[in-house]
Amino acid sequence: MALFRVKPWYKKKGGGVLRYYGTATVLSEKRSYLAATSAGNYALFGGGASASAYSGVVDAYDTSLTRTITTALLAARAYLTATSIGNYALFGGGYTYSGGGNQYRDTVDAYDTSLTRTIPTHLAYQRLDLAATSIGNYALFGGGAGASSSYNTVDAYDTSLTRTTPTALSEKRNRLAATSIGNYALFGGGKTSSNVSYTVDAYDTSLTRTTPTALSEKRSQLAATSIGNCALFGGGIGASSVSYSAVVDAYDTSLTRTTPTALSEKRIALAATSVGNYALFGGGDGSGSSYYNTVDAYDTSLTRTAPTALSAVRYSLAATSIGNYALFGGGSDGRSRVDTVDVYQVT
Numbered sequence: 001m002a003l004f005r006v007k008p009w010y011k012k013k014g015g016g017v018l019r020y021y022g023t024a025t026v027l028s029e030k031r032s033y034l035a036a037t038s039a040g041n042y043a044l045f046g047g048g049a050s051a052s053a054y055s056g057v058v059d060a061y062d063t064s065l066t067r068t069i070t071t072a073l074l075a076a077r078a079y080l081t082a083t084s085i086g087n088y089a090l091f092g093g094g095y096t097y098s099g100g101g102n103q104y105r106d107t108v109d110a111y112d113t114s115l116t117r118t119i120p121t122h123l124a125y126q127r128l129d130l131a132a133t134s135i136g137n138y139a140l141f142g143g144g145a146g147a148s149s150s151y152n153t154v155d156a157y158d159t160s161l162t163r164t165t166p167t168a169l170s171e172k173r174n175r176l177a178a179t180s181i182g183n184y185a186l187f188g189g190g191k192t193s194s195n196v197s198y199t200v201d202a203y204d205t206s207l208t209r210t211t212p213t214a215l216s217e218k219r220s221q222l223a224a225t226s227i228g229n230c231a232l233f234g235g236g237i238g239a240s241s242v243s244y245s246a247v248v249d250a251y252d253t254s255l256t257r258t259t260p261t262a263l264s265e266k267r268i269a270l271a272a273t274s275v276g277n278y279a280l281f282g283g284g285d286g287s288g289s290s291y292y293n294t295v296d297a298y299d300t301s302l303t304r305t306a307p308t309a310l311s312a313v314r315y316s317l318a319a320t321s322i323g324n325y326a327l328f329g330g331g332s333d334g335r336s337r338v339d340t341v342d343v344y345q346v347t
Contacts, residue, residue, distance in 0.1 A: 016276045016324075018297060020308035021343040025067040027329055030337040031055050034330045036271075036318035037082035039089035040113025043322035044070075045329045046091045049078040051337055054096040060115055063323040065343065070115040075107050079128035082320075083178075085139035086159030087113050090120075092141045095128040104128055104146050110161055120161035124153050131178035133224075135185035136205030140166075142187045145174035150193055156207055166207035173197050177224035181231035182253030186212075188233045191220040196239045202255055212255035219245050221268035227279035228300030229253050232260075234281045237268045244268060244286060250302055260302035265294050271319035275326035276346030280307075282328045285315035291334045295344070310342045 031048030034055070038044065046058040056076035060068050077094030084090065094105040104126035110118045123141060130144030130151075142154040152169035169187060176190030176197070188200040198215035219236030222245075226232065234248040244266035250258045267284030270292075274280065282295040293310035310328060317331030329341040 016346040018276065018278050018307060018344060018346050021325065021345040023311055024061060024065045024327065024341040024343050026339040026341060027059050028069050028339075029055050029057050030339040031078075031330050032316040032332040032337050033078035034318045035080045035082035035091055036320035036327070036329060037084045037089045037091075038320050038322050039084050039087065039111055041322070042089075042113070042115060043320045043325075043327050044082070044089050044111060045318055045320075046073055046082065046109070047077050047080045047094060048330055049337070054078050058111070059329075061322060061327060061341070063325075065325065068115070070111065071117040073107070073109045074119055075105055077105050077107070080105070081130050081132040081141065083132035083134050083139045085134045085137070085157060088159075088161065090132070090139050090157060092123055092132060092155070093127050093130045093144055108157070118161070120157060121163040123155045124165055125151055127151055127174070129174040131176045131187055133178035133180045133185045135180045135183070135203060138207060140178070140185050140203060142169055142178060142201075143173050143176050143190055150174045150191070154203070166203065167209040169201045170209075170211050171197055171199050173199075175220040177222045177233055179224035179226045179231045179233075181226045181229065181251060184253070184255060186224070186231050186251060188215055188224065188249070189219050189222050189236055196220050196237075200251070210255075212251065213257045215249045216257070216259050217245055217247050219247070223270045223272035223281055225272035225274045225279045225281075227274050227298060228277065230302060232272070232279050232298060234263050234272065234296075235267050235270050235284060242287075248298070260298065261304040263296050264304075264306060265292050267292055267315075269315040271317045271328055273319035273321045273326050275321045275324065275344060278346065280319070280326050280344060282310055282319060282342075283314045283317045283331060289334070291315050307344065312338060312340055314338055314340070
């Protein structure tokens, strides 16, 4: 399928031209609560909840944005997370319906740069709504919720997919976000058993944990990505069901926190990724009934601009980048799941 292209929106500031490229071939299934990451020359979108079932489908987009469908996840599931390390893209955790009941998952699926799937050691616990990022030689999966409680467990996979369990997060929490900057992997925010957290835990390349300055607001269901020398945590919701946030907290490589210009909309269940010298936050749920197609772009000086919006409103989507492209795929528009993949390019 040919890509639909539009006239560019751009900002030139030493990092190339950022523009909305258009929509790529749609995902092979309409689904939300999926996960995305990249390995080698492929951007992968895996899992999710479709209209009638949980999905194990993995769609792979190469650097020309050609889509293929690779081996499915071992277990169909939604509310999973993903990150990459070495030659592998890893999808971990999640939730599904199996054998007549709901089931939390500890499965980890690993895809190499040729899209061959292997199954490394499972996570230490079955859980959904966890977060993942990578630092040094390790991919980290932290937090999440199980059948009866939240977890502070962190599972670390090295480049040979061997699993270890470093020091746990300082709080048990789910619906947190994670990203990496410099020598640190950061896990921020989330929902505890009785409250909402603003804690940030930082792991260095030896997996030693420290606890830097907290987020400026307690919030869960936020999104995170990194650009230049800053890790960004954006959006989310506080303890109140109406306390939606547009706040963005930025941590530099020394873990000093600043608060740049907020997102243009208060929202949860948004997606974030980075391409070129831009960090992008897209989509989201603004109130449980108002959904957004807004995209906010932050450059390396943390100046916020507004590129062309996504082609449709949606939340619970996933985002990742490949080559000069940032891809936002899937989600729900409040009425049904969608299969749209929107593409942003830096040239």
